[in-house]
Amino acid sequence: MKDIPTESINTESERQKLIDSSQFQGIHWFILMLSCILTFAAWYIATEQHNKSVAERFERESLQSIELVKERMQLYEHALWGAVAHIDASDKEVDYLQWKNYSDSLQIHQTYPGINGLGIILNVKLEQKNSFINQQQKQRANFTIHPSHKEPELWPITYIEPYLTNKQAVGLDVAFEKNRYSGIKNARDTGLAQLTGPITLVQDAKQTPGFLFYAPFYKKGALRDSVSARREAIIGVTYAPFIMSKLISGTLAVDKRHVTLKISDNGESLYNDADNDDASKIDPNPLFIKHIDVDLYGRKWQFQISSNLDFRENSKSNQPHLILLGGVIINLLLLALFIFLSRANKQALAYADVITRELKIKTQRLVKSNQDLEQFAYVASHDLKSPLNAIRKLVSWISEDCENLLPASSKEHLTLLNNRSERMNKLLDDLLDYARIGRHEYKSQPVDLAATAREIFSLLDHPKTFTLSVESQSLNVAKIPLEIVLRNLISNAIKHHDKSSGHIEITYEKDDDSHAIYVKDDGPGIPKDLVDKALEMFQTLRPRDKVEGSGMGLSLSKKTVEHYGGSLTIESDGKSGTTIIVRWPAKNTK
């Protein structure tokens, strides 16, 4: 019973482990926290990257818009210079029909989408005004120059194609108005293609902002290396009128871009998506706004580009949210797993506790019933002994007193009576020993195996023809129980021997943790199927009248050895010789 504290310490520590694992601990919280941090970090990084890519896209889209406008303006410039080249290449002055043919063959609406027309404005001195009108009226009877103004020169729009959409402009003297006039003077003085500031075209029924684009041409062969030379040599300009909204819708259709445009020139509005039909795509709170000044043919256009609703729509990305959602789900699952595990452990613990309690109660009952049984065996055998002793005495007195009186048969009966009493006495003695095994704990002490065995052998009543050989060995075991076992085994070997002489051999082996004592005889052996029976209490394999015995020797030995934590086994082929193997724990604890 001494090992119970260590056992309970083990189970206690196991139990503590269960309790520990049934509770949320630092490691669980740490893992959960780490997982949360990772989730939010992933979400943050994904969001940042997305925002960055959106910003880059806006940058790209806005620059693209400007580039498209620039490209378009270059295209128009080419058209103007193409017209200039046509004029320069003509032998005589270009007349109305020739210009009409030119622009028709150019198919300007297909070639130059967004352009409102292509025309020529000629420079006319005040004194030439009437002869100029007369000359034009040869081909177009209703040609006049209008309106009148106070400038020293005239810049009438002479030809403009297609005529139908531009007829209001024919004969319009562009010097009448500041923006048109200063633009044309800039073109004349620089020799470059130039724009006017914002104007309203006379042919635009909607009266929306527009501008003119001029390219100057000069007298053939004249010097044009200075402003004054160019002023001297100027003949006119080719020009194109533009309605800004038409230009933009041709260049940057609203449905093809994700930005809202607002273009102004020197504070005057040129174009604003808000004024158009597609204003629905404007984002009242744009994600991005960008201001860019672009130098265009003598003017500075201020672009205000802002992201529109399409952009906002395309910028939406579920990825960061999905990452966040996924992470949160994983964390919740993790939490659920931890809770589940902890609950499972708690249940296991509760179950184990219940089982342990039941086991304890059962063990207590078992211990109690064992004690009761031993107590009963002890008391019964003890109390049975005294009447038996009295019987034996009385029998011996009758034998003594009536030696000469009794008939021979009665004497024999008395002998048998005595004999049976002796047997019962032995039975009770063994039963007492058996019951006593657990009543006293013997301490380990050094025991000389050979000396002990020889002493037992010599004390046993046996014929001189029996011999014993025993290995000399010193053991550290409980002496008295070992003596009980050896006495019973040696006594059995002699008692059950089938011949008149025999040899008993006791050998010893040391295992890792036990002493193995082999008690070997050369008797008749025990048949295999009777080995188990031989170990049972009160079992004898031969009639008691032939071999005196209680039938308790082996079971007593077995119980003794087992009480000290060892084992007793029988090895026999059932023909000759039996070896009883006693394994006695070598530990000093018992």
Added chain:
Amino acid sequence: MTVEKKEVTLLLIEDDEVDAMSITRAFRKMSLGNPIIRACDGLEGLELLRSGKVQSPYVILLDLQMPRLNGLEFLDEIRQDPKLVNSIVFVLTTSKSDEDITASYRKHIAGYFVKDQVGEGFLDIVKVLNGYWKIVIFPGE
């Protein structure tokens, strides 16, 4: 100075008839003429002693397990009784228990015999008793 030695009386306090007979038989076998007075339990023994029916010198052979007044209780009684305190008591019992042995000697017994170990028919006890009272000087009255 010579004192005529009187025969020692044996007071046998024993509930078991057969055991009591064993003692008397052993005395007969040894041809001893000492008077033997038997009491069936401690109480009867005490009465015999107190009534003066037991002649001095005497030796008491006492069983432990008896009805009414057992051996140890009997010892308590006589050790408290100034008249009986000097009594020489041998214990003859079936009990081998250390507690009984120790308790008995604490009450100043002269010897402790275990019935199983005294040989056939209690002859050894009788031999011891015979030897004992032959040479032992008994307490004066």
